[in-house]
Amino acid sequence: xxxxxxxxxxxxxxxxxxxxxxxxxxxxxxxxxxxxxxxxxxxxxxxxxxxxxxxxxxxxxxxxxxxxxxxxxxxxxxxxxxxxxxxxxxxxxxxxxxxxxxxxxxxxxxxxx
Amino acid sequence: xxxxxxxxxxxxxxxxxxxxxxxxxxxxxxxxxxxxxxxxxxxxxxxxxxxxxxxxxxxxxxxxxxxxxxxxxxxxxxxxxxxxxxxxxxxxxxxxxxxxxxxxxxxxxx
Numbered sequence: 001x002x003x004x005x006x007x008x009x010x011x012x013x014x015x016x017x018x019x020x021x022x023x024x025x026x027x028x029x030x031x032x033x034x035x036x037x038x039x040x041x042x043x044x045x046x047x048x049x050x051x052x053x054x055x056x057x058x059x060x061x062x063x064x065x066x067x068x069x070x071x072x073x074x075x076x077x078x079x080x081x082x083x084x085x086x087x088x089x090x091x092x093x094x095x096x097x098x099x100x101x102x103x104x105x106x107x108x109x110x111x112x113x
Numbered sequence: 114x115x116x117x118x119x120x121x122x123x124x125x126x127x128x129x130x131x132x133x134x135x136x137x138x139x140x141x142x143x144x145x146x147x148x149x150x151x152x153x154x155x156x157x158x159x160x161x162x163x164x165x166x167x168x169x170x171x172x173x174x175x176x177x178x179x180x181x182x183x184x185x186x187x188x189x190x191x192x193x194x195x196x197x198x199x200x201x202x203x204x205x206x207x208x209x210x211x212x213x214x215x216x217x218x219x220x221x222x223x
Contacts, residue, residue, distance in 0.1 A: 044137040104154035
């Protein structure tokens with residue numbers, strides 16, 4: 001049982017480049033989330049989805065876009081990468097409402113230079 | 114509003130106890146606790162719903178005082194494997210998004 005799978009694990013981008021962080025889960029979870037974690041800090045919610053076709057902004061959505069065409073996949077798109085987007089990105093999922101256990105992926109370490 | 118965790122860091126010797134606190138300026142519906150080891154993803158420990166219940170996970174337990182809008186995580190007879198950063202996440206109303214604190218770094222030495 002794979003759980004939540006994120007790719008890539010590491011990536012270096014130049015300022016202004018774009019990329020997509022992939023996230024897929026095989027637990028048939030309805031809710032999916034994208035968090036970013038800056039060094040020594042907590043998790044900040046970027047976007048979340050309550051089901052296929054439904055997405056909404058979190059605390060720090062600027063500079064990012066998401067889509068949820070299937071229950072399994074929740075990619076995060078970075079447009080025009082900036083140094084402020086250097087961070088570790090975690091995808092997570094939960095079966096039901098947000099007050100249920102979150103399952104996290106292993107993270108993507110992104111550097112924008 | 115982001116919950117405030119204290120202390121920011123704590124160093125223990127194996128077998129010692131520790132308490133990590135999580136406080137919010139707003140009413141809470143639930144508090145979640147996660148542990149993250151260096152370079153890894155956060156791992157779920159427990160959820161506490163309003164009602165003041167106390168939960169346990171091995172020798173780690175937690176309480177939730179909804180009147181004081183705070184939760185405490187108790188680590189008893191700490192083991193080396195307890196080392197990591199502990200995060201609390203708070204939910205203001207049922208169904209709202211979790212807001213995480215900045216974490217408490219716990220180091221357990223032999």
